[in-house]
Amino acid sequence: TNVAMYWGQGSDQKPLRYFCDEESIDIIPIGFVNVFPDQKGANGYPGTNFGNACGGSYYKSPDGKETRLLESCPLIGRDIKYCQAQGKKILLSLGGGSPDVYLASDSSAKDMADFIWAAFGPAKEDWEGPRPFGDAGVDGFDFDIESEADKIVGPVDFGYATMVDRLRHLYDQEEATYYISASPQCIIPDSHLSDAISKSIFDFIFVQFYNTPSCSARAGIDHSYGAYGGPATDISYDSWVDHVKTNSANKEAKIYMGLAAAAPATFGEMYLSPEEAVQLVEKFQSKWPTMFGGVMLWEATFSENNQYKGMSYGKHIKKGLES
Numbered sequence: 001t002n003v004a005m006y007w008g009q010g011s012d013q014k015p016l017r018y019f020c021d022e023e024s025i026d027i028i029p030i031g032f033v034n035v036f037p038d039q040k041g042a043n044g045y046p047g048t049n050f051g052n053a054c055g056g057s058y059y060k061s062p063d064g065k066e067t068r069l070l071e072s073c074p075l076i077g078r079d080i081k082y083c084q085a086q087g088k089k090i091l092l093s094l095g096g097g098s099p100d101v102y103l104a105s106d107s108s109a110k111d112m113a114d115f116i117w118a119a120f121g122p123a124k125e126d127w128e129g130p131r132p133f134g135d136a137g138v139d140g141f142d143f144d145i146e147s148e149a150d151k152i153v154g155p156v157d158f159g160y161a162t163m164v165d166r167l168r169h170l171y172d173q174e175e176a177t178y179y180i181s182a183s184p185q186c187i188i189p190d191s192h193l194s195d196a197i198s199k200s201i202f203d204f205i206f207v208q209f210y211n212t213p214s215c216s217a218r219a220g221i222d223h224s225y226g227a228y229g230g231p232a233t234d235i236s237y238d239s240w241v242d243h244v245k246t247n248s249a250n251k252e253a254k255i256y257m258g259l260a261a262a263a264p265a266t267f268g269e270m271y272l273s274p275e276e277a278v279q280l281v282e283k284f285q286s287k288w289p290t291m292f293g294g295v296m297l298w299e300a301t302f303s304e305n306n307q308y309k310g311m312s313y314g315k316h317i318k319k320g321l322e323s
């Protein structure tokens with residue numbers, strides 16, 4: 001079973017390469033591009049935050065203004081190459097919990113796709129702009145859009161389908177394979193991503209079965225959890241299978257079961273013990289063998305700090321699913 005584990009936002013986190021020594025991890029979305037070019041103060045570039053992994057200096061835009069794009073994250077570039085040499089896929093995650101990331105127009109959606117491809121994708125001779133990770137190129141992009149942008153640009157979050165389509169256009173010109181993932185909440189439809197999922201091609205859907213009690217993994221074990229006196233609750237995995245089969249542009253998108261890697265990685269009772277998690281994963285993996293992609297874990301440092309019988313949470317999940 002594939003394990004996708006986010007890295008980049010852990011407090012006092014270990015470098016990315018530490019997690020690439022763990023054979024139990026297959027995909028690492030790194031977070032986040034937490035500022036979009038249309039936001040005030042961005043000065044034309046997307047902005048980034050990778051916790052303790054970067055220095056404090058930012059790129060200047062062509063007209064000399066300071067942007068929010070970090071310019072010195074040397075270990076990330078080095079470690080992306082190290083991770084890829086171990087066969088891991090590294091995705092750059094857009095959004096995260098940051099407020100008000102939004103795209104103001106179709107053209108800025110296309111421009112942002114072009115920029116992040118040139119800046120973070122495969123290195124190209126003719127690109128003179130920023131390369132925050134040097135000549136290391138990510139294997140794709142993750143859309144973790146959690147902000148309340150819809151009040152700004154209309155009923156649904158505008159532009160993400162356009163941005164994904166533009167990335168696909170750029171991917172089509174490459175020999176190598178590149179990926180696009182989404183990380184919606186477990187409520188269906190996801191207010192920020194369901195429009196894009198219905199119109200454009202995602203390879204992986206990392207559903208966050210935490211942070212929302214009524215459709216959480218915990219509700220999959222305790223059907224009163226998050227009910228607040230209403231009807232019985234359940235993890236919404238089956239509904240996501242139906243949603244992808246009926247409403248998405250890619251009927252073969254792999255649906256991952258997203259879990260919190262430690263109690264403090266979410267709130268309430270939504271953290272599952274390794275035993276509970278393995279039991280629930282096996283249930284849905286056998287129920288939906290072709291749609292089930294694997295497990296997504298939020299987040300590497302929470303997993304690392306959640307040691308149990310000498311192993312990290314992530315390692316327990318991987319081992320539990322192998323036996």
Ligand SMILES: CNC(=O)NC(=N)Nc1ccccc1
Nearest residue numbers: 006096097144183208211298
């Ligand atoms: C894959 N993305 C996430 O898991 N984001 C996430 N956990 N955001 C968050 C929401 C509330 C409190 C802290 C983090």
